[in-house]
Amino acid sequence: MAIGSAGDLFPMLRIALALRQRGHRISVLGPEQHRPYVLQAGLAFHGEPVDEAVLDDPRLWHPRHGFGVVWAATRGVAGALPRFVEALPVAEACVLLVHPLALPEADLCRAARPDIRVATVYLAPSNLPTVHDPLMVGPLAVPRWVPAAARRWLWRQVGERLIDPVVLPGVNRERRLRGLSPVRHALGYLLQVPDLSLALFPAWFAATQPDWPKPLLHADFPLYEPDPAASFTPALAAFLAAGEAPVVFTPGTGNRQGAAYFQCALQATLRLQRRAIFLTPHAQQVPASLPPGVLWQPYVPLARLLPECAAIVHHGGIGTTAEALRSGIAQLVVPFAHDQFDNAARVTALGAGQTLPATGLSASRLTRSLRRVLSSRALAVNCRALSSRFAPNPDIEQVCAALVNLPL
Known part of the structure; x- marks a missing residue:
């Protein structure tokens, strides 16, 4: 079960195709918007409609309220x-590989069928809370000198104030209907549901932390095109x-609120006298009139475009x-919400780019930051070195074997 944008779906498809080859x-379940990608991969798809109006909700990209919008x-x-699992043949062994947001429903499936095994994929490090460094809580970078007790307190506050009120009412309602005991703390519960957790990012991007769930398998990025x-x-x-080689600007495939972002991008491009590609499937947020040096494209495979x-x-x-x-090119990360702040911090720490928060974004700030990124020789050297860490054909056989061999 995949949830979210194409970026959430593609790693699941990479694993699904490798499992089918074995x-x-x-069967792939997910929002109806995923149907074209899944059918193109030749896999069975069971879609559910999602009201795309959520993409226009201004809270979606709010650092504090975004999670609640996504959950709902x-x-x-x-x-x-x-419902899907209830219709499966009872005698057939089944492993559920689910997005973390679907873990409560996967747990309900296992309660009805104890033989089912549940695995989840953590696509980004921030989806695995930890008290260890580097520690980002939304846009807040927790200093290294903050003691462990204070860090644990901070996570309790995040759970009790921001996550439990969103997650627990619906989860416990469904559990009561099935005669199951209520959940008291959402974060701890969600981390304990899987029989196997997959961290789908390499250790050089984010090392395994002592307080991450076990068993956990650390893999490489399962990139998929x-x-x-x-x-x-x-x-x-x-x-x-x-x-000359252009600069690519994108706020993500799921962002329909990027009009101001692209206005700033256009001004920065003109001030720096650079060519640019604006990448978004939502044409309405791109400035209506673009100069000859700027091209809009709804979608281009990044693996081919970025080099x-x-x-x-x-x-x-x-x-x-x-x-x-x-690809080995420099990045300027402009995070809006969700896991984006943590990913941006890691890119900066690796020396592969810089971070410019989306809050208060202006053409002047974007111009200054982009000028530094484009002129930094150190960034260029680091980016090439990091690119060499990627295998030509990433091997996910270890992931497939772990899923297939989950003990019943």
Whole structure:
């Protein structure tokens, strides 16, 4: 079960295809918007409608309120999991590989069928809370000198004030209907549900922490491209051939509130006299009139595009971050919410880019930050070194074996 944007789906598809190649039957559940990608991969899909109006909710990209919006928007999709599992042949062994937001529903499935095993994927390090450094709580970077007791207190406050009020009412209502005991603390419960946790990012990006759940398997980025052989559109090919390497700007495929972001991007591009590609499937947020040196594209495979570019300015989604690291180009990360702050901090710590918070973003600030990124030789050297850490064909056999061999 995949939940979220294309960046959340693609790693699941990479694993699903590898499991199918080993002879296993695969069904993918998720929001209806995922259907084209799943069918293109040749997998069975069971979709649930999601009201796309949530993408226009201004709280979606709020550092504090964004989680509540996402949780509410995904309950319908996650709620389809128990219904799907109830219809499966009882005699058939089944492993559920689910997004962390669907763990309560996966737990309900296992309560009804104790033979089922549950695994979850953590696509970004911030989805695994820890008291150890580096510690980001939303946009807040907790200093290294803060003692462990204070860090544990801080996480308790996050859980009790921000997560429990959102998660527990609905979770406990469904549990009561099935005669199950209530959950008291959402964070601890969610971390204890899986029989196996998969950290789908390499240790050099985020090392395993002592307080992460066990058993946990640390893997590489399972990068996936829906159509790796797809060629550039004629307009894009002509644009790339017409001048110097451009800068890519994207606030993420799921962001429909990026009009101000692209206005700042356009002004920064003009001030720096750089060429640029604006990447978003939501054309309405792109300035209506673009100069010849700026091209809008709804979608381009980053694995093919980024090696042709000078830098990328992006939101800090884990999929975009990983593709930028693999391409070896410098990054300017402009985080809005969710895991983006932690990913941005890690990019900066690795010397692969810089961070500019989206709050209070202006053309002047964006221009200054982008100028520093484009002119830094140290960044260029570090980016090339990090790119060399990516294998040409990432091996996820260890992930597949761990899923297949989960003890019953």
